Structures are given as C-alpha cells and as structure tokens.
Amino acid sequence: xxxxxxxxxxxxxxxxxxxxxxxxxxxxFAVATGVEVMYFEEGEYLFRxxxxxxxxxxxxxxxxxxxxxxxxxxxxxxxxxxEGDVFGVLAxxxxxxxxxxxxxxxxxxxxxxxxxxxEAILKENSRVATYFAAGFASGxxxxxxxxxxxxxxxxxxxxxxxxxxxxxxxxQSGLKFSSPVISCLKGTSVGxxxxxxxxxxxxxxxxxxxxxxxxxxxxxxDLRKRLIAKGLPYTTKVEYIxxxxxxxxxxxxxxxxxxxxxxKNRVHHLLITEDGSVAxxxxxxxxxxxxxxxxxxxxxxxxxxxxxxxxxxxxAQLRQQSEAxxxxxxxNEVSIDFVAGIITEINDVIVxxxxxxxxxxxKEEFPEMQDVGFCFLGxxxxxxxxxLLRTDLDNAIIFEDVPKALEQTASNxxxxxxxxxxDVLLACGFHTCPAEMMANNxxxxxxxxxxxxxxxxxxxxxDQPSLMMATVFFDFRPVAGKSELAExxxxxxxxxxxxxxxxxxxxxxxxxxxxxxLGFFRNFLVEKSGEHRDKFDIKLRAMMPLADxxxxxxxxxxxxxxxxxxxxxxxxxxxxxxxxxxxxxAGQAYEIFMRIRAIEGLxxxxxxxxxxxxxxxKLQRQLLKNAFLPIEELQKMIRVRFQLDYxxx
Amino acid sequence: MxxxxxxxxxxxxxxxxxxxxxxxxxxxIPNSRRIEELSFLVVDTETTGLDPKRDFILSxxxxxxxxxxxxxxxxxxxxxxxxxxxxEAIKVHEIVNQxxxxxxxxxxxxxxxxxxxxxxxxxxxxxxxxxxxxxxRSFGLRKINSPRLDTMDLAIxxxxxxxxxxxxxxYKRYSLDKLCSRFRIPLEDRHTAAGDxxxxxxxxxxxxxxxxxxxxxxxxxxxx
Numbered sequence: 001x002x003x004x005x006x007x008x009x010x011x012x013x014x015x016x017x018x019x020x021x022x023x024x025x026x027x028x029f030a031v032a033t034g035v036e037v038m039y040f041e042e043g044e045y046l047f048r049x050x051x052x053x054x055x056x057x058x059x060x061x062x063x064x065x066x067x068x069x070x071x072x073x074x075x076x077x078x079x080x081x082x083e084g085d086v087f088g089v090l091a092x093x094x095x096x097x098x099x100x101x102x103x104x105x106x107x108x109x110x111x112x113x114x115x116x117x118x119e120a121i122l123k124e125n126s127r128v129a130t131y132f133a134a135g136f137a138s139g140x141x142x143x144x145x146x147x148x149x150x151x152x153x154x155x156x157x158x159x160x161x162x163x164x165x166x167x168x169x170x171x172q173s174g175l176k177f178s179s180p181v182i183s184c185l186k187g188t189s190v191g192x193x194x195x196x197x198x199x200x201x202x203x204x205x206x207x208x209x210x211x212x213x214x215x216x217x218x219x220x221x222d223l224r225k226r227l228i229a230k231g232l233p234y235t236t237k238v239e240y241i242x243x244x245x246x247x248x249x250x251x252x253x254x255x256x257x258x259x260x261x262x263x264k265n266r267v268h269h270l271l272i273t274e275d276g277s278v279a280x281x282x283x284x285x286x287x288x289x290x291x292x293x294x295x296x297x298x299x300x301x302x303x304x305x306x307x308x309x310x311x312x313x314x315x316a317q318l319r320q321q322s323e324a325x326x327x328x329x330x331x332n333e334v335s336i337d338f339v340a341g342i343i344t345e346i347n348d349v350i351v352x353x354x355x356x357x358x359x360x361x362x363k364e365e366f367p368e369m370q371d372v373g374f375c376f377l378g379x380x381x382x383x384x385x386x387x388l389l390r391t392d393l394d395n396a397i398i399f400e401d402v403p404k405a406l407e408q409t410a411s412n413x414x415x416x417x418x419x420x421x422x423d424v425l426l427a428c429g430f431h432t433c434p435a436e437m438m439a440n441n442x443x444x445x446x447x448x449x450x451x452x453x454x455x456x457x458x459x460x461x462x463d464q465p466s467l468m469m470a471t472v473f474f475d476f477r478p479v480a481g482k483s484e485l486a487e488x489x490x491x492x493x494x495x496x497x498x499x500x501x502x503x504x505x506x507x508x509x510x511x512x513x514x515x516x517x518l519g520f521f522r523n524f525l526v527e528k529s530g531e532h533r534d535k536f537d538i539k540l541r542a543m544m545p546l547a548d549x550x551x552x553x554x555x556x557x558x559x560x561x562x563x564x565x566x567x568x569x570x571x572x573x574x575x576x577x578x579x580x581x582x583x584x585x586a587g588q589a590y591e592i593f594m595r596i597r598a599i600e601g602l603x604x605x606x607x608x609x610x611x612x613x614x615x616x617x618k619l620q621r622q623l624l625k626n627a628f629l630p631i632e633e634l635q636k637m638i639r640v641r642f643q644l645d646y647x648x649x
Numbered sequence: 650m651x652x653x654x655x656x657x658x659x660x661x662x663x664x665x666x667x668x669x670x671x672x673x674x675x676x677x678i679p680n681s682r683r684i685e686e687l688s689f690l691v692v693d694t695e696t697t698g699l700d701p702k703r704d705f706i707l708s709x710x711x712x713x714x715x716x717x718x719x720x721x722x723x724x725x726x727x728x729x730x731x732x733x734x735x736x737e738a739i740k741v742h743e744i745v746n747q748x749x750x751x752x753x754x755x756x757x758x759x760x761x762x763x764x765x766x767x768x769x770x771x772x773x774x775x776x777x778x779x780x781x782x783x784x785x786r787s788f789g790l791r792k793i794n795s796p797r798l799d800t801m802d803l804a805i806x807x808x809x810x811x812x813x814x815x816x817x818x819x820y821k822r823y824s825l826d827k828l829c830s831r832f833r834i835p836l837e838d839r840h841t842a843a844g845d846x847x848x849x850x851x852x853x854x855x856x857x858x859x860x861x862x863x864x865x866x867x868x869x870x871x872x873x
Contacts, residue, residue: 004726005843006712037719037847039854062835107833109851112718 007032010111013061017084018619019128020059027121036112037061040104047088048101056112058088063108067100079625080105177272179284183208184238186215190227191234193218204269206285207242213279214271216242243267250276251283258286306349310357312427315350319390319428322346326388327602336591340564344385350428351376351395351421352480358420366413368406374399374414375481376421379437383475384547384563388598390429391607393422394437394472396444398451398485407447414445437472448485452492459496462506470507471544474551477563494558504556508642511548512635514540535610538597542628546590549634566590582633589627596624663789670761674795678768680869684857687868689714689798690767691853692760693845694777701779705729709756709781710842711763712850714770717857719850725763726843727756757785764795772825772849774799796872800849803856804828807863811873828852 011032014020020028036056040046046065047054058065065081078100081087088102121128183206184193197205197220204219218238226232226241248271249258258270269287273280302318302325309315322343329339355376363370380394381387397418402410418439422432432438439445446454455473458466474493478486497503543565550568562571569587573580601608613621639645663671678687692711698704706729713723730750760781771777778793785793801823805815821827829836829848832855838844857871865871 004710004724005838005841006724006726006847007721009837009844009847010721033722035721037721037851039717039851039858041855041858044858062833107855 010035010037014059014111017059017086018622019086019125022125022128023121027125031113031117031121034114034117036114038110038112040065040108040110042104042106044104046102046104046110047098049099050097052097054088054112055116056088056114057086057118058102059086059111059113060084061109061111063110064105065108065110066103066105068103069100075101177284177286178202181206181214181271181282181285183212183214183282185210186237186239188238189234190218190223190232190236190238190241193238194223194234204285204287205238206246206271206282207238207244208282211279212281214246214248214273214282215239216244217246217269217271218242219269245278246271248273248276248278248280249286250274303345303349306346306353309353312357312424315353315424316428319346319350323390323602326598330595330599330602336594337564337566340386340388340594343388344382347382347387348378348479350425351378354421354424355417355480357424358417361420362413362416366409369410369413372400372402372406372410373482373485374417375483375485376418376439376479377476377486378479379476380472381475381547382479383477384565385477386564386594388594389601389608390431391601392431392433393425394433395422395439395479396437396473396476397439397446398489399445399447400482400485401447401449410447411442411445415440415442418445448488451489455489455493456496459493459500459503462503467506467510471510471548471551474555475547475563490560494560497555497558504552505642505644507552507555508638509644511545511552512638512644514545514548532610534612536613537609538593538600538611539607539609542593542624542631543590543597545631545635546586546593549631549638550586550590552638566594579637582630582637586630586634589630592623592627596620661787661789666758666761667785667789670765670790671794673765674793676766678766678796678868680867682868683866684861684868684871685717687871688767689770689850689853690764691770691846691850692774692777692781693771693842693849694780695840695842695845696780699776701776701783704780706753706756706780706784708842709760710844710846711760712843712846713763713767714850714853717854719847719854723763724843724847725759726841727751727759729753729756753784754788757781757788757790761785761790764793768796768798769793770798770800770849770853772800772828772845772852798853798871800825800828800852800856803860804852807856807859825849825852 007029011028014032014035015028020031023031038046040063046058049069060081060083062083065085065087066077067079067081067087068075068077070076079087088098182196182200182202184196186207186209188207193205193207197203204217206214207216207218209215216239218241222241222243227234227236232241246269247262247267251272251274262268262270269285271278271282272284272286273282302322306315306318309318326339326343329342375398377383377396377398378385378394379396381391382394397414399410399414422438422440426432437444454469458470458473462470476486476489546569547565550565550572553572554562554568557572557575559568559571559575562568566587569583569590573583573587576583596611597608599608600606600611616624690711690713692709694706694710695708696704696706708726708728710724710726712719712721712725728750730752769778774797778797782790782793801820802815804823805813805818809818825845825848826836826839829852832852834848834851834855836848839848860871
C-alpha cells in the first residue's frame with residue numbers, strides 16, 4: 001500500500017527542485033517515502049550551531065528559515081531559505097556539527113530528508129554530487145564555494161536535449177582536423193612528451209598503447225594541473241596524468257555531431273578514428289578551437305569581411321550577424337573571456353573601419369590635420385572590453401596638442417570624424433549615451449593637454465561629479481589611432497594619483513555607494529517603481545560594484561593595461577596571493593553576471609539590465625546568490641583597507 | 650442463559666488481532682509524558698454517507714505523528730473491496746484501480762495494529778471511529794478504547810479556554826477547511842482519506858505547538 005497520495009504529493013514537490021529534479025522516478029519515490037514532515041513556529045530553532053548533525057537534511061516546503069551566525073554577540077542572517085531551498089547538508093556531506101543556527105523566520109513547514117537514503121544517491125548520481133560540490137545548497141556559504149564548479153554545474157544542469165542552434169552552421173562542408181595524430185607510447189615520460197608537444201607546437205598529445213590505439217590524451221592543462229601544480233617530477237609517466245578515455249568519433253561525422261559530442265562530454269578534443277571506436281586506428285585530432293574557427297560564420301570570417309567593407313549597410317549587417325554568433329556562444333557556454341574578446345574585437349574593427357572611412361571623406365578639406373595623431377577611446381564597459389550587447393556608447397577622442405593657430409581647425413576636424421564614426425555605430429544598432437559621454441560631444445573630443453587637465457581636476461577635487469566621471473573615464477581603452485596618446489594619459493593619471501593619494505579613498509567610498517546585494521537572498525531587491533518595477537537591476541546591484549572595486553584595486557596597485565573586470569581580478573589574484581581565492585571568485589562572479597545579462601538582453605531585445613527574478617529558475621537564482629557572495633566580502637575588505645570607517649564624508 | 654442471543658444479538662468470538670489490541674489498549678500512557686514524546690495516529694475515513702447505521706467506509710487513511718513530526722513512510726491508504734462499490738461510487742471517488750483495494754478484515758487488522766499505544770486523532774474523530782467499530786464488529790471489535798483527541802475540540806479549547814462547552818460554538822468556524830485556512834495549510838488532496846489525514850496531522854502539530862504556549866505540556870494536560 002505504499003503508493004499512496006501522500007508519498008506522491010511529497011514526490012511531486014521534491015521533483016520541482018534540484019537536486020531532487022535530477023533523480024529518476026523510482027529513486028525519488030524512495031526518497032519521498034523517507035521524508036519526515038516538520039513544522040516550526042516563528043522564532044523556533046531547527047538546529048543550533050555546534051549541535052551534532054542530524055540524520056537528515058532539510059528542504060523548505062512552505063515558509064522561510066534563516067541561517068544565522070553570531071558575530072560579536074549579534075545574530076546575523078547569513079542566508080534566507082524559502083520554498084525549495086535545501087539546507088543543513090553538513091549532515092549529509094561532512095557529519096560535522098552545524099556551523100550555523102537555523103531558525104524559522106515565519107511559521108514553516110519543512111521536509112527532513114534522511115541522509116541514509118541520500119548517501120547512496122550521492123555516490124551514483126554525478127549531477128546530484130555536483131550540485132552539492134558546487135555549494136548550491138544553502139548554508140554552505142561558510143565553506144567557500146568554488147564558483148568554477150558552479151559554472152560547471154550550470155552547464156551540466158542545462159537540458160541536454162536543448163536545441164543548441166546549430167543550424168547557423170548548416171551547409172558547412174566537412175571538418176578540418178589535424179592529421180597525422182601526434183602521439184607517444186605509454187610509459188613515455190611527461191618531460192619527453194612535453195618536448196614533442198613543444199617541437200610540433202601543439203597543445204595536446206595522444207597516449208597510445210602497443211597496438212597504436214589511443215589510451216588517453218595529455219593537454220597543456222593536464223601538465224599544469226596534474227603535474228606542475230602537484231609538484232610531480234618530469235619523469236612521471238604520461239599515463240599517470242593523461243585524461244582517459246579519449247572521446248572518439250568516426251571520420252565521416254559532420255560538424256554538428258562533433259561539436260555536440262564535445263559539449264556533452266565536456267572535452268576540448270575529439271580523436272577521429274577509422275571506425276569511430278577507441279580500438280581502431282587513429283586518423284586525426286580535432287579541437288574545439290578548430291571547430292569554432294573553421295566555420296564560415298566564424299568570428300575570423302566576420303572580422304576579415306569587416307576589415308574590407310566599405311559600405312555602412314554591410315558593416316551593420318555584419319554586426320547583426322555577430323549577434324547570432326553571440327547567442328550561439330552563450331547558449332553553448334563558450335567562456336565569457338573568449339566571447340567578450342571576440343565581440344570587442346568586432347566592435348573595435350567597426351570603429352577602425354568607420355574611422356578610416358571618415359578620414360578619407362574629410363582628408364581633402366583638412367590637409368593640415370593629416371599628420372596630427374589622435375586616438376579614439378572606448379570608455380565604460382566598452383573601454384573594459386565587456387560590452388556584449390549593443391548598449392549605450394561611451395567614447396572619446398584624444399588628439400595631439402597642436403600650435404595655437406591650428407586649435408580651432410583641429411577641433412572642427414576631429415569633431416567631424418567623431419560624428420561620422422558615431423553615425424556608423426548608431427547604424428550598427430548601438431544606442432547614444434544619455435549623459436552624452438561620446439566623442440561627438442566637443443567636451444570629450446580634446447587635445448591631450450586638455451585631457452590631462454580633466455583627469456587632474458577629477459583626481460585633485462574628488463567631489464561627486466568628479467567621481468562619477470572617474471567611474472566611466474578611468475576605464476578608457478584605445479580602440480583606433482595612436483595608442484601612445486592613451487598611454488601618455490595613463491602615466492599622467494598614475495602620477496597624479498601618486499601625488500594625491502586620498503583620491504583612492506574617495507574612489508573607494510564611491511565604489512561602496514551602490515546598494516550591496518546583501519539582504520536579498522530571500523527576495524531580490526527589485527525596483528520599487530517606474531518602468532522596471534519588480535525587476536532586479538543586475539547592472540547596478542551586481543556588476544557595477546564589482547567593476548568599481550576592480551578598478552579601484554587595480555589603480556591602487558598601479559597596474560596598467562588591463563581593463564576587463566574579470567581579468568583585473570585575475571591579475572589582482574596574482575598580485576595579492578593571500579586574497580587569491582576571493583579575487584578569482586569575484587572574476588568568475590562577474591563573468592556569470594555578464595552571461596546572465598547578455599542572455600536576458602538577447603531574449604528580451606533590451607539592455608538585459610533588468611531581470612525578473614521569478615523568471616529565473618531555482619538553479620539560476622542559486623547561481624546568482626552564490627555569485628553575490630564575493631561582492632560582500634570585497635566590500636568588507638575595501639572598507640578596512642581604505643579605512644572608510646574613519647573616513648568622514 | 651445467554652441474554653444476548655435471546656435478544657437476537659449474536660455474540661462474536663473476537664479475532665486474535667482484536668484481542669491483542671484490547672490487551673494493549675489497556676496499558677495506560679503515563680500522565681507526565683511530554684507532548685513531544687507522544688505518538689499519535691491521525692485517521693480519516695471516506696464513507697458512503699454520514700449515518701453510521703446505514704453507511705459504510707469506502708476508504709481509510711492514516712498517518713502517524715511522532716516527536717511532532719510526520720514520517721511520510723507511515724502514511725496508509727486503503728480502499729475497501731466491496732460488492733456495493735458500483736459504478737456510481739467509482740465515478741464519485743475515482744476508485745478505479747481495484748487492485749489497490751483491500752479486504753475489510755485487512756483494513757481493520759492493520760488499523761488496530763497501528764493504533765496500539767497511540768493516541769487516536771481526527772477531525773470529528775467520533776464519527777470515523779464509529780464507522781471503524783462498525784467495520785470491525787464482525788471480527789469481535791466492540792469499542793475502540795484508545796485515548797482520543799479530536800482536533801476540532803482541541804482548536805475550540807485553545808480558542809475558548811478549558812471550561813468552554815464545545816457544543817456552544819458554531820461548528821462551521823471549526824471545520825477542517827476553515828482551520829486549515831486559518832493555519833495556512835494548503836488544501837491539497839482534500840476529500841481523499843489519506844489527504845485529509847495528512848491535513849489533520851499538520852493541523853495537529855500546529856495545535857500542539859500553540860498548546861505549549863497555553864501551558865499544555867504533558868499527556869495529562871492534553872487529555873484533561
């Protein structure tokens with residue numbers, strides 16, 4: 001009589017939420033049967049810090065549970081759990097005493113899931129294991145969650161049957177792949193294998209057995225992760241560090257199948273064999289790089305066409321085409337680093353094209369200007385190389401100082417150039433900057449000496465308008481023209497900051513002005529009124545704080561030349577090894593936000609800035625939650641480092 | 650002379666499981682036992698009507714409450730195998746899968762086994778238990794003499810105080826639906842025996858927790 005309405009009801013509830021949603025029907029049924037229903041009144045404790053782990057973990061059925069810790073005698077809520085949130089998993093994972101208090105925030109119904117039932121599942125089901133490993137369950141926050149496994153998990157949890165939009169690649173002829181396969185016999189030392197790889201300048205080498213069948217593959221990454229990082233000697237045998245088995249594919253396979261196989265297996269290489277099995281002679285090796293770049297619609301082709309395009313219409317069309325590429329990359333979880341790099345490159349080439357078109361139009365009218373150097377700067381997200389969507393333009397022009405007599409002519413000329421370039425960008429679907437921080441605004445089309453004056457003023461008089469300018473202008477990046485001018489400006493800025501160190505404290509204070517995402521674990525802090533009512537502003541509340549703090553820290557280290565927020569954090573991680581984990585997480589969090597925003601923007605044909613929290617799945621919300629954590633930690637660090645508590649306003 | 654046979658009441662020799670239950674139910678629960686240590690069996694029946702004399706049980710559901718939690722595993726649901734279960738009843742109660750049905754004997758036997766040593770709980774419990782007593786009569790069951798707790802009475806008592814006569818209230822205000830909505834228990838699977846038993850069990854836990862606030866801490870407090 002086990003199959004009754006109650007067990008089914010519990011099962012139906014669990015089914016909606018990860019990790020239960022990954023379970024098969026029968027397994028889920030067994031789990032549901034083991035559930036104990038508990039009810040807690042507001043204020044009641046489910047468990048306290050230090051209590052030995054219960055034989056079950058929890059999922060909220062109704063109500064809300066807060067996980068608290070005590071700091072200096074004060075109870076602070078670390079996380080809120082509402083319907084479908086899983087918590088108290090230490091019992092499952094570590095069997096250690098609880099590290100947080102769990103208290104009912106309101107009258108709550110909670111399901112207790114016996115650990116015993118779940119342990120077996122944890123061993124068998126890799127998705128469930130990843131769910132916990134990635135720290136998706138609530139209250140795991142104190143154990144630092146690794147966002148890279150979050151990212152991995154996200155891919156893993158995507159519906160495997162989802163149409164990946166491979167149609168855009170249809171009509172392509174066969175695959176290009178490298179042949180013959182470079183391989184080494186098992187028993188070869190890693191040192192020798194690395195030498196072969198280096199000689200042939202390849203990033204991977206196949207390990208074969210005596211029958212010449214592939215056993216595994218050693219990639220640059222394996223060398224780094226499994227040999228060097230582990231401190232193993234170069235005499236280690238290749239089979240010890242290789243990834244195995246090699247995923248193989250038959251020779252006559254088409255692009256889509258090959259690509260899908262890579263995505264599904266999370267590998268970057270496929271070995272092509274005669275009959276497609278491992279026990280078959282090797283024919284060639286294909287990497288994801290080969291796949292992405294060898295296609296007709298590849299970024300390389302788009303960029304190449306752009307570089308030779310003379311028609312605004314054609315440029316606009318190519319930019320439109322890149323949008324499809326962007327969508328494809330996002331759906332296939334191509335790394336944001338790569339995606340942002342490609343899109344930035346495309347945008348830059350458009351500016352460069354527009355620039356040379358404008359120059360040739362006005363050349364005859366301004367012969368005296370042909371030797372005056374200038375530089376077109378991208379500002380804001382464009383300057384950081386993070387502008388995935390065609391959002392607002394922020395840019396400027398610096399030109400060389402000219403003799404007094406030529407000043408007006410230069411100003412007229414570069415204004416014309418700026419106007420033409422921006423017209424092309426608008427035709428390509430970008431939007432004007434509401435604050436008019438664009439090169440066609442005479443204020444932002446100036447000789448180097450004026451620019452130096454601007455920055456000096458902002459640094460010396462860090463009032464609110466100056467700091468606002470700083471957040472946009474400090475992220476400048478040379479896009480077209482003479483980059484020496486931008487470099488001259490950079491060294492001027494560092495000189496000024498050196499003289500006026502207090503500026504950084506002001507900048508720090510400003511970086512903490514944006515509402516921190518703390519406190520919306522339960523409910524996303526959404527807009528209270530206006531057009532975007534009840535939507536979450538991912539730019540203002542998640543991305544800007546990270547970008548502002550990244551800029552500040554990079555400036556404080558006097559580090560030059562890195563503008564990407566996520567790359568800035570990567571660099572900060574190497575500059576401050578003590579904070580490495582936090583910085584790496586911050587960078588990964590930023591990538592997650594960029595991706596979510598870009599996906600939202602493509603879906604709703606908007607800037608992607610406003611997100612409807614209910615539209616996100618549970619897992620997406622949890623991913624966001626995890627990604628907010630580094631923001632809070634960074635804010636604390638900055639408050640201490642720049643002594644903001646002692647720093648009056 | 651056997652008086653009962655004289656009046657046409659046939660005395661039935663109780664079956665083993667009935668005797669066993671009778672023997673067990675004579676053991677008393679200590680008065681000082683705390684509420685969170687008590688075990689409850691929450692029951693509900695779906696019947697053909699409201700007259701215990703004429704009507705009979707179509708299905709029976711029960712679930713336990715221990716340590717103020719509800720183990721889902723303890724949920725039971727029986728549909729009775731009966732000749733009278735015509736097409737109409739199937740339509741109304743959607744009892745389609747006859748293979749899930751059990752005999753009346755099995756239902757009574759399992760119910761009595763589950764009820765051993767527990768406090769029986771229900772909303773209008775008296776009705777459910779008279780139906781069960783009727784179903785068990787032919788097996789020699791006369792009176793289910795387990796301790797009884799009616800969630801309706803408990804709710805009234807908590808609202809009105811211990812000396813209030815429950816008969817004075819407007820019953821409609823204390824229906825299972827009304828109480829569930831008052832305590833924000835979502836009405837899922839209403840009017841299935843197991844579903845109603847689960848709702849009642851959730852109601853019971855809420856009532857017991859607020860009873861602690863009213864100073865009702867032990868078995869004696871609860872039953873007194």
